[in-house]
Amino acid sequence: MTPIAMDTGALVRGLYCILPEMVVIGTAILVLLADLLLPEEGKKRLCHLSVAGVAAAILSALWLGPGKIEGFSGMIVHDGMGLFFTLTILAAALLTLMMATGYSEWEGTQKGEFYALILLSTSGMLFMAEGTDLMTVFLGLETLSIPIYCLVGFHRGRMRSLEGAMKYFLLGAFSSGFFLYGIALMYAAAGTTRIPVIASMMRDARLYGNPVFLAGIGLLLVGFAFKVSLVPFHMWTPDAYEGAPTLVTAFMGAAVKAAAFAALLRVVLLTFPAILPAMSGVLWVLAALTMTVGNFSALLQNNMKRMLAYSSIAHAGYILVGLTAGGVAGGQAVLFYVLVYAFMNLGAFGVIMLVAQREDDGYDIDNFAGIGFRYPVLGGLLSLFLVSLAGIPPTAGFVGKFYLFGAAVRSGYVGLAVLGVLNSAVSVYYYLRPVVSMYMAPAPEGIPVPRPPRSAFSFALCASAAAVLLLGVMPASALEFAERSVLSLLM
Amino acid sequence: MTLDKFLVVAAALFCCGLYTVMTRRNAVAVLMGVELILNAANINFVAFSHFLSRVMGGQIFAVFVIVLAAAEAAVALAIFLRLFATTGTVEVDTADQLKG
Amino acid sequence: MSGLLASLQFSSPYFPVIVLMAVAVGLSAGFVFLSQWVGPKRYDRTKYSEYECGVDPLTTSTVRISVKFFLVAILFLLFDLETTFLYPWAVLYRSLGLFGFVEMGVFVGILLVGLVYAWKKGALEWQ
Numbered sequence: 001m002t003p004i005a006m007d008t009g010a011l012v013r014g015l016y017c018i019l020p021e022m023v024v025i026g027t028a029i030l031v032l033l034a035d036l037l038l039p040e041e042g043k044k045r046l047c048h049l050s051v052a053g054v055a056a057a058i059l060s061a062l063w064l065g066p067g068k069i070e071g072f073s074g075m076i077v078h079d080g081m082g083l084f085f086t087l088t089i090l091a092a093a094l095l096t097l098m099m100a101t102g103y104s105e106w107e108g109t110q111k112g113e114f115y116a117l118i119l120l121s122t123s124g125m126l127f128m129a130e131g132t133d134l135m136t137v138f139l140g141l142e143t144l145s146i147p148i149y150c151l152v153g154f155h156r157g158r159m160r161s162l163e164g165a166m167k168y169f170l171l172g173a174f175s176s177g178f179f180l181y182g183i184a185l186m187y188a189a190a191g192t193t194r195i196p197v198i199a200s201m202m203r204d205a206r207l208y209g210n211p212v213f214l215a216g217i218g219l220l221l222v223g224f225a226f227k228v229s230l231v232p233f234h235m236w237t238p239d240a241y242e243g244a245p246t247l248v249t250a251f252m253g254a255a256v257k258a259a260a261f262a263a264l265l266r267v268v269l270l271t272f273p274a275i276l277p278a279m280s281g282v283l284w285v286l287a288a289l290t291m292t293v294g295n296f297s298a299l300l301q302n303n304m305k306r307m308l309a310y311s312s313i314a315h316a317g318y319i320l321v322g323l324t325a326g327g328v329a330g331g332q333a334v335l336f337y338v339l340v341y342a343f344m345n346l347g348a349f350g351v352i353m354l355v356a357q358r359e360d361d362g363y364d365i366d367n368f369a370g371i372g373f374r375y376p377v378l379g380g381l382l383s384l385f386l387v388s389l390a391g392i393p394p395t396a397g398f399v400g401k402f403y404l405f406g407a408a409v410r411s412g413y414v415g416l417a418v419l420g421v422l423n424s425a426v427s428v429y430y431y432l433r434p435v436v437s438m439y440m441a442p443a444p445e446g447i448p449v450p451r452p453p454r455s456a457f458s459f460a461l462c463a464s465a466a467a468v469l470l471l472g473v474m475p476a477s478a479l480e481f482a483e484r485s486v487l488s489l490l491m
Numbered sequence: 492m493t494l495d496k497f498l499v500v501a502a503a504l505f506c507c508g509l510y511t512v513m514t515r516r517n518a519v520a521v522l523m524g525v526e527l528i529l530n531a532a533n534i535n536f537v538a539f540s541h542f543l544s545r546v547m548g549g550q551i552f553a554v555f556v557i558v559l560a561a562a563e564a565a566v567a568l569a570i571f572l573r574l575f576a577t578t579g580t581v582e583v584d585t586a587d588q589l590k591g
Numbered sequence: 592m593s594g595l596l597a598s599l600q601f602s603s604p605y606f607p608v609i610v611l612m613a614v615a616v617g618l619s620a621g622f623v624f625l626s627q628w629v630g631p632k633r634y635d636r637t638k639y640s641e642y643e644c645g646v647d648p649l650t651t652s653t654v655r656i657s658v659k660f661f662l663v664a665i666l667f668l669l670f671d672l673e674t675t676f677l678y679p680w681a682v683l684y685r686s687l688g689l690f691g692f693v694e695m696g697v698f699v700g701i702l703l704v705g706l707v708y709a710w711k712k713g714a715l716e717w718q
Contacts, residue, residue: 008688008689008690010690011689011690011693011694025701029701029704032704032708033704033707033708035708036707036708036711036712135548135552135555139555139559142559142562142563146562146563146566149566149567149570150566150569150570153570153573156573157577159577159578159588160588160589162570162573162574162577162586163574163586163587163588163589164589165570166518166570166571166574166583166586167586167589169566169567169570170512170518170521170522170525170583173522173525173563173567174512174521174524174525174528176525176529176563177508177525177528177529177532178528180528180529180532180556181505181528181531181532181535183532184501184532184535184536184539185535187535187536187539187540187548187549188498188535188539188543191539191543192548193548193552238589239589242589243589551679554675554676554679557672557675558672558673558675558676561668561669561672562669564668565665565668565669568661568665569665572658572661
């Protein structure tokens with residue numbers, strides 16, 4: 001048996017490397033304990049505590065910096081890319097928790113376990129984004145998923161919430177099984193689950209020619225495809241997104257997607273170059289299918305939540321275009337787009353949360369008729385987020401798509417880029433439908449009065465809008481950060 | 492005992508799980524199928540770590556997976572229980588309010 | 592047919608065994624079908640009951656179990672399985688040193704928080 005080289009120094013270095021994760025988990029534990037002590041009317045504090053905890057985690061991540069720190073004998077690494085995704089995920093969690101101040105009051109999620117589950121799920125995402133061992137990635141994936149299953153079904157009396165939770169669970173657990181079996185097969189072929197070690201072994205034809213290894217990579221890819229909802233593994237997405245409490249839907253779209261793409265990017269950028277011809281074909285087809293099916297299904301929707309669910313499928317397809325392109329340019333574009341998508345998505349859901357009054361039927365597009373002029377701020381914000389999702393300048397969505405498709409063209413995937421642009425053109429139709437309805441349709445008599453937002457809620461919306469505009473007008477520094485992050489991974 | 496015997500057992504278990512998930516309409520039965528898939532992967536991990544690699548990694552992973560599967564089952568059963576309390580059944584087909 | 596007969600080796604030591612097996616299978620199968628065919632068929636309540644002899648069952652076997660068992664069972668399952676981690680840790684305790692001790696302290700601490708939470712929320716009450 002090999003000697004176990006664990007000493008106090010290794011322990012300290014490991015704990016230092018997962019500082020943001022520890023802060024988030026510590027906050028979750030504190031929230032659970034405080035939930036026991038606080039009286040019913042003091043539950044608001046739990047939300048404030050969670051927001052403070054996530055803010056502290058962001059600070060600790062910044063304090064760690066972009067330098068490479070390995071922990072737990074290489075199971076987890078805090079590098080530039082880890083930092084980028086950590087910040088993206090934590091920002092999404094922060095905005096979600098800020099919106100929770102209002103949402104929890106209206107929808108009865110003012111409970112300790114709600115915040116604790118969000119925080120625990122966030123910690124899983126961070127582990128997934130920083131895991132350099134397939135097993136760490138798997139554990140992160142499960143730590144992320146299990147609280148999300150609970151959150152989707154959090155409205156215990158609402159049939160649709162439970163139904164969404166059941167469907168999400170069944171397919172999610174199924175995909176976890178695929179994921180794990182894929183890891184097992186890769187372990188069989190390579191004898192290790194470390195991503196960098198597998199990557200360095202990939203130069204050997206005996207490994208990438210090994211059918212067991214290829215089957216393992218295939219199963220792993222299917223598991224990832226379920227999690228980031230690529231067609232044809234997307235069946236759960238619209239149902240889970242529509243059924244879940246809207247705040248959870250927003251969180252899922254922004255943060256879960258970021259974490260899954262972080263791990264996928266690490267695997268693809270490091271191990272795929274050796275088997276590129278075989279794999280890029282697979283990714284090409286997946287990206288093309290996902291964009292097309294997502295966009296054309298979204299055209300048919302009348303429910304805003306469901307429409308945004310299909311739009312999130314389409315956006316996964318756009319991001320996959322960047323992954324297919326690969327290399328530094330592709331990776332940079334993916335990182336930037338994941339960040340931008342988090343803000344656009346959270347912002348759009350935040351506004352429709354305010355306008356819709358009832359959880360099930362309040363999200364019909366007809367419900368938005370006429371609010372544009374009656375409530376100019378809400379109308380303007382929603383229009384901004386939808387325009388950015390459609391990828392129209394001067395918003396961040398345009399810059400993101402420009403870099404994604406640009407990377408595809410540079411890597412020689414012109415056809416895929418053209419398909420992406422055509423798809424974006426189609427998507428303009430359904431993104432502008434609510435905008436047209438808000439400004440052009442005559443307001444009905446009993447026009448719904450939006451909920452009065454709490455100050456933290458308004459701040460979260462304004463911050464998202466500012467980020468979307470700022471990243472659209474001055475994307476240089478964020479793009480440079482993304483590029484350095486990808487370079488730090490490939491070095 | 493050789494490695495390929497373990498692999499055959501694991502692959503057979505994986506296929507059983509897959510078949511269960513695909514064909515059964517009862518949510519609890521589907522959950523059982525998922526557990527079979529996870530256990531198939533576990534057999535692989537332990538077998539590979541015993542026969543191929545000098546370190547214990549695979550066997551540790553199996554322990555992690557067992558615990559994760561339990562946590563997953565706990566959450567799943569809680570969801571199914573609420574569904575049963577609302578609709579009186581856990582058949583997958585009866586949950587059809589969400590579509591489009 | 593003659594080829595098959597010729598291939599049979601009557602002197603083989605296994606030949607009696609094969610004959611015995613054929614007779615045994617044929618007889619037992621034959622008796623089952625024979626009793627099915629000639630035996631009288633009478634069905635009544637006693638015949639249809641779960642047990643033809645012994646104590647009568649008090650209730651049906653598909654009784655609903657109280658949901659209270661579910662919570663206890665799940666809590667037991669989770670805390671029981673977490674002890675899986677304790678065994679490898681205990682075996683290697685000496686070589687892991689302080690590292691292992693702190694790790695396990697954190698792990699058990701988190702479990703303890705879970706237990707306190709379940710307790711205070713009333714999951715362990717049995718009203």
